[in-house]
Amino acid sequence: MGIKPAKLSFQGNGLPRGNKVELELGIATAFLNSISKDNQLNISNIRTNNPNDPPDVLFDLNGNTFGIELTELTPINRLERSNILKRLKESIINNLQLDSTTKDWAISISLDTDTSKKIRARGLDNQITQVLTDFFSSDDVKLDQ
Numbered sequence: 001m002g003i004k005p006a007k008l009s010f011q012g013n014g015l016p017r018g019n020k021v022e023l024e025l026g027i028a029t030a031f032l033n034s035i036s037k038d039n040q041l042n043i044s045n046i047r048t049n050n051p052n053d054p055p056d057v058l059f060d061l062n063g064n065t066f067g068i069e070l071t072e073l074t075p076i077n078r079l080e081r082s083n084i085l086k087r088l089k090e091s092i093i094n095n096l097q098l099d100s101t102t103k104d105w106a107i108s109i110s111l112d113t114d115t116s117k118k119i120r121a122r123g124l125d126n127q128i129t130q131v132l133t134d135f136f137s138s139d140d141v142k143l144d145q
């Protein structure tokens with residue numbers, strides 16, 4: 001008779017994504033509460049162990065203290081894709097003429113391939129840089145936007 005696995009689901013903004021400590025505590029609390037409920041365990045005193053982690057979260061079970069270290073699982077090749085996108089952004093910034101026409105502008109570029117298994121970004125930096133250069137040098141750009 002083992003411990004039943006936890007069944008967790010989070011929707012929308014159910015987790016505090018901007019605060020790592022709160023995020024870890026929220027995930028661990030949901031996990032422990034699910035296990036506790038499904039297995040009639042008396043889990044109590046769920047608390048962060050920050051800044052002394054690992055482990056990230058401590059909890060008490062039957063008078064003993066235990067800890068949980070959380071690990072983020074990333075999609076396939078996510079780190080490699082992030083590096084490719086970072087290099088792409090750096091190349092665009094390095095090749096873009098920065099002057100009064102680009103001052104105070106924020107440009108957001110989203111690629112359809114952001115979530116695909118492979119990103120084929122070769123040459124995109126030159127194409128995007130050219131599009132931005134053309135945009136900023138056109139008469140349609142107002143300097144006081």
